[in-house]
Amino acid sequence: MHQISYFNILIYGAVISLVRNSLSCYFSGIGRTKVVMVATLGALVVNVVLDYVLIFGKFGLPAMGIEGAAIATLCGSAVAVVIFLMAYLSRYNRAVFAVGRSWRLDWGVMRKLVWFGLPAGVEMLLNFMAFSAMIMLFHSRGMVVGTASTIMFNWDLVTFIPLLGIEIAVTSLVGRYMGAGQPALAQRSAISAIFIGIGFTMVVFVFFVFFPNLLVELFRPNTPDATFDQSIPLAVGMIRLASLYVLSEAVMVALVGALRGAGDTHFTMILSVSAHWLFVPVLYVMFNLLDMSALMGWLALVIIFLLFCVALIWRFRSGKWKKIKVVA
CATH class of the missing domain: 1.20.1280 (Monooxygenase)
Incomplete structure (x- = not known):
């Protein structure tokens, strides 16, 4: 209610x-x-x-x-x-x-807004749906797993939000440089953003690897809770596994921002939606058919995330985004 x-x-x-x-x-x-x-x-x-x-x-x-x-x-x-x-x-x-x-109303501009903007909106909608489905699958494993996964996803969100600022900046800069016919500067902007992001994620990496217990304890309720106590080892394990991909997050946000700024929104939509919705059946099979642990399910998500990052690197290095004309 x-x-x-x-x-x-x-x-x-x-x-x-x-x-x-x-x-x-x-x-x-x-x-x-x-x-x-x-x-x-x-x-x-x-x-x-x-x-x-x-x-x-x-x-x-x-x-x-x-x-x-x-x-x-x-x-x-x-x-x-x-x-x-x-x-x-x-x-x-x-x-x-x-x-x-x-x-x-400028129909020419409107058509471009729909063509380049609709994929980003559809991507966000479908990714949120997939993310919600993933959370429900983890919570279906019981209160202990639900508590641990909630702690993990909260820390994942907290560490990811600052990187969104980098993504927005890269999207803006790449869009402006590509519009000015300077793809080399657009590429330099993306590379610079990667190094800035890595500087931030190195701090996150240290906390995830060496201080996961501290991060989990910040969620301890005021009153004694047996479920929370039981979830601590699993939450700690999930946070340590997340350290495997935190550095690649800096690469991901910079490249996604660059590709979107250049107008390569259809590719980023297809790749991102495919990766997120691949998570859902993988988790379902692991939990409901193979009866695997929540920690193994989280490890599978980490591996898929790393593969997603590799695909972004391949697309960026291919240079196809430099040939897209957003402004004629």
């Missing part, structure tokens, strides 16, 4: 999310990523403050619980949209990009 209440409120903000995402992509595309950062931080601050006020009923307001959390999220997104619009309609932006003349 809580999920339904939360969703029923968030659905009213679908248009807000659409506008926010569109403007975020616009500013990333023109290289003004600081605007994106300010808007995101503004949304975060408003969300956190209103979460405290609305969920727990502070300053004379009633305690709204999960409904308050949903309203706080909508308000945070609305603040981000306001910040984006202020920057979009600013005198500088109107002068440089002729914003006033852009309020018309």
Whole structure:
């Protein structure tokens, strides 16, 4: 019931999310990523403050619980949209990009947006579905496995989010350099991003290999929990296995960003969706037909992820992305 209440409120903000995402992509595309950062931080601050006020009923307001959390999220997104619009309609932006003349439907531009943008949207939708299916398969193995896999996936998400910033930057730079007819600079941008990402993932690697117990203990509940205690060895093993691919994550985000920035969105969609949906039947067979352990299932996912990274390297080195014309 809580999920339904939360969703029923968030659905009213679908248009807000659409506008926010569109403007975020616009500013990333023109290289003004600081605007994106300010808007995101503004949304975060408003969300956190209103979460405290609305969920727990502070300053004379009633305690709204999960409904308050949903309203706080909508308000945070609305603040981000306001910040984006202020920057979009600013005198500088109107002068440089002729914003006033852009309020018309251009079918040529629309066709390109659909052709190059639709694969990325479909990719995200299908990958989220596959990811949800993977989580459910792990949780089907019981509470202990479910707890361990939740801890692992949370740390995986936390370490991956900073790399998304690198991906966005590479997409922006490669798009601009390819549009300017400078594929060599586009390639250098991708290589530089790989080295930056490796610097970050080296820190993650150290924590995953040498301090997995510390990472797991951060999730320990306030009250004694036998299920959590039983899940510790499995969660530690999963985190250590994840160290096998954390360095390759830096390569992956840089190459995905480069390929998308160059307009190679159809290949990245096919490859990414295929890899994610390969996870699902592999896990199903390992868990339900071969009755293998959750640790072996996680190892299989790590191996598939590494193969996915190898395929990206092959595509990037082939140079086919340099021949795509996004802007004629």
